[in-house]
Amino acid sequence: MKPAITDYPEHYRNYVNLVPEGNIIEILESQLHDTKNLLADIKKEQADFRYAEGKWSVLEVVGHVMDTERIMNYRILRMARGDQTPLAGYDDEKYVEESNFSSRTIADLLAEWTVVRAATVALLKGLPKASWMKTGFANNGEFTVNSIAYIIAGHERHHVGLLKSRYMLG
Numbered sequence: 001m002k003p004a005i006t007d008y009p010e011h012y013r014n015y016v017n018l019v020p021e022g023n024i025i026e027i028l029e030s031q032l033h034d035t036k037n038l039l040a041d042i043k044k045e046q047a048d049f050r051y052a053e054g055k056w057s058v059l060e061v062v063g064h065v066m067d068t069e070r071i072m073n074y075r076i077l078r079m080a081r082g083d084q085t086p087l088a089g090y091d092d093e094k095y096v097e098e099s100n101f102s103s104r105t106i107a108d109l110l111a112e113w114t115v116v117r118a119a120t121v122a123l124l125k126g127l128p129k130a131s132w133m134k135t136g137f138a139n140n141g142e143f144t145v146n147s148i149a150y151i152i153a154g155h156e157r158h159h160v161g162l163l164k165s166r167y168m169l170g
Contacts, residue, residue, distance in 0.1 A: 008141065
């Protein structure tokens with residue numbers, strides 16, 4: 001079930017709104033398949049493309065989405081296990097800068113992302129029903145576990161939309 005707007009900070013509302021109604025685990029499973037189909041056959045020039053100076057390449061966008069998913073998974077784990085320790089945010093620009101994603105191939109990144117998404121799905125499938133509504137604090141805001149699952153899916157949809165509109169893919 002989609003989270004209530006009170007289940008997460010307003011900053012994430014656009015991501016959650018991008019996710020259709022339905023089973024979030026099934027959405028996450030099918031979503032990666034669709035994204036992989038969009039990116040699997042792009043050429044090196046397309047993978048290195050930046051739509052403007054200072055913007056991320058396609059490779060960096062993929063890496064960023066993957067890094068964010070890992071961080072969100074950690075938040076889910078902590079909150080689902082009842083850990084109320086406030087969790088820090090992260091500097092996505094710094095993560096991309098330090099990543100060296102541009103030296104990798106799209107196939108390599110998509111293979112890694114497949115593993116990351118499998119870990120996301122496995123974590124969510126293993127959660128007791130009561131854990132989905134547990135809350136915690138991250139990046140100066142309060143979240144439910146359920147809302148973070150939707151944020152993961154919406155964050156990917158947001159960036160896939162940018163890959164289509166600004167990077168002219170698909």
